[in-house]
Amino acid sequence: METAIPHLVEPHPVTGIPNGKFGIWLFLASEVMLFGALFSSYVLIRVGAPHWPPEGGLSSEVLNVPLGTFNTAVLITSSITMVLAWASCKMGSLPKFKLWMAATVGLALVFLVVKYFEYSDKFHHGHFPSHDNFYGIYFVLTGLHGLHIVGGIVVNTYLLTFGSKLWNVDREWFTNRVENAGLYWHFVDLVWIFLFPSLYLL
Amino acid sequence: MAEHAQSENPEEFKKHLGRYYVVFVALLCLTAITVGVSYLKLNRPLAIAVALIIATVKAGMVAAVFMHLISEKKVIYAVLVLTALFFALVLLIPSFTAYEGHHIITGT
Amino acid sequence: MSDHAHAEHHEMPFWRKYIFSVDHKVIGIQYAVSALVFLLVGFSLMMIMRWQLAYPGQPLPILGKILGDTAMPGGVMAPEFYNQLGAMHGTIMVFMGVVPLAVGGFGNFVTPLQIGAPDMAFPRLNMISYWAFLPGGLIMLASFFVQGGAAQSGWTSYPPLSDIAPAGQTIWCFGMVLLITSSLLGSINFIVTIVQLRAKGLTYWRLPFFVHAQLVTAFLLLLAFPPLEAATVLQLMDRLAGTSFFLPSGLVVSGEQLKIAGGGNPLLWQHLFWFLAHPEVYVLILPAMGIVAEVIANNTRKPLWGYRLLVYSVVFVGFMSFVVWAHHMFMTGMGTTMSTFFQTTTMIISVPSVIILTCFIMSLYGGAIRFTTPMLFATAFLPMFAIGGLTGLPLGLTASDIYLHDTFYVIAHFHYVVAPGTLFALFAGIYYWYPKATGRKLNETLGKIHFWASFVAINFVFMPMFFQGMAGLSRRLYDPTIYAHGRGVQALNVVISWGAWGLGLAQLVFIVNFFLSLKSGAxxxxxxxxxxxxxxxxxxxxxxxxxxxxxxxxxxxxxxxxxxxxxxxxxxxxxxxxxxxxxxxxxxx
Structure with missing residues (x-):
């Protein structure tokens, strides 16, 4: 039914990569520009403010640093489980892949649960995005990052369940898909690596 | 079309797994360091510099090892160089407004 | 590609084949037809608006009664409605008309064919792009029917005005998020397709110029659109969650201080907006240049003059288009260092544009030119784009921009680039590739009537605006006659309006030709x-x-x-x- 597209699985002779991997990297390039623009906005608003946070005090006193640190560790761990999931595919073991991928999804859920407690604590104290630009920036950046986590969970869960049927049809194709999902997931981790110190610690 | 997924020897491949664990431990250590440094209450410019340098090192390790950028194809490098260029440009936006505006107000 | 695929294709149900199709040709035609409809809508808004400018305060015949009392109390256009027409005209023409036609339409239909590919690299993603674009466009149009009407803060949606505008602005933001997402997904698809799916033997130096133009365009979309997406998200937060990213402290509206946290920066929006919107200008013009190159080479029956020079220029223009954005903001008090920098880059970017135009003109030299309808449009593109481009230079120089900024001169300048420039090139493309898409030619006689009528009318529309602008007439004025200097050039407004309505009539010829030739073209x-x-x-x-x-x-x-x-x-x-x-x-x- 679908037309056969060249280089769906086998790498292009000149670029050396299949279409999907090139596509995901281009997507990440646009994501870099998206988060870059938001980060830039954060810097601009922050240097324009007499105090940061505007209410006084320090970011590390307003936000929960232990929870943030814990979440950073969770995301880093989920990155390595993602790599190991891909490596299991490379080494030809679907059960191992499922194990590591389930761990990745689980850790992502842990991240979201912790984030939920952080958010609800802020809301409980009446600190909504409208409170001041510190909270505005905090909620926009972490909220958008959280949406990316949700997106990753959806993709990874698909690969873990229905998507893994592809393994029996074309192992290389499936391995490529896991690799692409992994690239995205590491990028989400990478964004958090910058967000955590700039929002919580500085 | 399929079946050369295992073209690389799985045993050969296993040897590379070690570096993923090394990076993982390094990332956790750097996270601890960056949080620890924040309790030292360094002055603002120094604190920013230290935190961002550590973050960049961590991001570099994730990109280089987890995302395999250390041995990637040329076309991806090309896209990323281009992106880095425009990313730098977008980060310059604050200096185009805040600082110039500041100059006008203070008359320098 | 096999006969097998071919046979199965006939068994596909209607909705898979024509509605949720993954075939790049069907998607290209979907994009093109939707974009043409949106262009017609956007142009109609302008034709309504031109009544108020030609005959300020007079009741609009017929339409005045139909549009109802909120928009047209007693048949006379309300100022708020005038602002909606202006803002939506710009948004529709740029984001829902020209870009989807040039990139979504021609890019989708022609690019895979020209590189010898069976389809785009990601056919399903291509379908998703279209189905993000169409709802985005439709909810934009639907915003006319919400309380307070559509967006009315100009197509640039500058805050704080846009932050405090009625609900239509929120819909504008949601519409933009969908349109931007559509363009981003599309650009990924184009780049991968062009790099990975070229036929055997089709090296970069053998690519048609049109494909080079699409490739550069795709990179512009990929890297310039995300900052606007970020800005739109921030504006949505300002409007819906009560943040103050673009609202400064102590903002007073209608004599009352707003109850906001403050501390935001309205200039932030302008930077993020123009970081996209200047490359966007080249997103509009580069595919148009690509089409003109194809049509000129074909109709002069000789190779393009300076093919490699054209390619180098188009890549250089792409690069430079990222470092000129602040020339839209000379009046914001950036300081002389920044102004000088952006003034210089703006002068530099005009060089490759002139090289491209020169190559096209040199291509005509010594050719045995066939003046077919596509060639007429492509030839007309050259002087029209030249007028548009050269009149941009005084705007890129800070000294003359102080006088000309936000006058009708600006309107005339960019419309010469986009309307008789880009749109004429797109018409050339339609006449040129219509036979490929439908198997029939458009009628040549009707095509020539369409061309000459449009060519004459469009110059009556935009040429007088230069004079109005140099007389100091500001853009976006509901009633230009409130100022003495506006009354001096008011007679020209009557000329312009009749020119615009004439231009509208000329497009009827095209519409008739489009449908007639589907049935009975050669x-x-x-x-x-x-x-x-x-x-x-x-x-x-x-x-x-x-x-x-x-x-x-x-x-x-x-x-x-x-x-x-x-x-x-x-x-x-x-x-x-x-x-x-x-x-x-x-x-x-």
């Missing part, structure tokens, strides 16, 4: 224009999978009138380079 074979590029190796219209046999490329794209050959065109796909050789269908189908 049938064509594979290569009706005796052209050289790969899309002409396919049947008209091409079936699912495009090429009957895998195409192989043997030569450069524009080998016309090669000495010693029997025919005056040597197609890229012909091994001997001698005339209309075409790949033989397998099994004699």
């Amino acid at each position: 049938r064509v074979a594979e290569n009706p224009w005796n052209a050289t590029t790969l899309e002409w190796a396919t049947p008209s219209p091409p079936g699912h999978g495009n090429f009957l046999t895998e195409p192989v490329v043997y030569r450069e794209p524009y080998e016309y009138s090669v000495p010693g050959k029997a025919n005056d065109f040597s197609p890229q796909f012909s091994p001997e380079g001698d005339g209309p050789a075409r790949p033989q269908p397998r099994g004699g189908a």
